[in-house]
Amino acid sequence: MVLMIEDEEPLRYAVAKLLRAKGLYVLEAGDGTAALELYRSHASEIDITVLDVTLPGLSGKEVLQKLREMEPSLKVIITSAYGRAPALATVNGDSAQLYIRKPYRLLLELIQRSV
Secondary structure, eight states: OEEEEOSOHHHHHHHHHHHHHTTOOEEEESSHHHHHHHHHHHTTTOOEEEEESOOSSSOHHHHHHHHHHHOTTOEEEEEESSOHHHHHHHTTTOTTSEEEESSOSSHHHHHHHHO
16 A cells, blocks of 8 residues: 655646556545544555655654654655755655655656565
8 A cells, every 4th residue: 555645636646546547555645644644544554655745734854754653664755846865855864765756757666666
């Protein structure tokens, strides 16, 4: 299962639809608070999280910290329209994370390899 955390609804919808068409189950969250609620409810089912670093309310950094507190080994793909270095700096330079720059042309491939 993929937890897709993206505040841009058209983008979130399109990516989730593509992933579902490839046979993946996707949970969608438009902000950090909703994402954490979904994670708590489905933690044992979530294989990977796609996390936009720029979110309303709780930041991507805060969401990642809370996810790491709940599950340190959770696979996370950081996404941003910014380059890799600025995006990872936003989440404390956690270079262990996978990173994809928007638009997501390689997202499906990375998720399929990680799940």
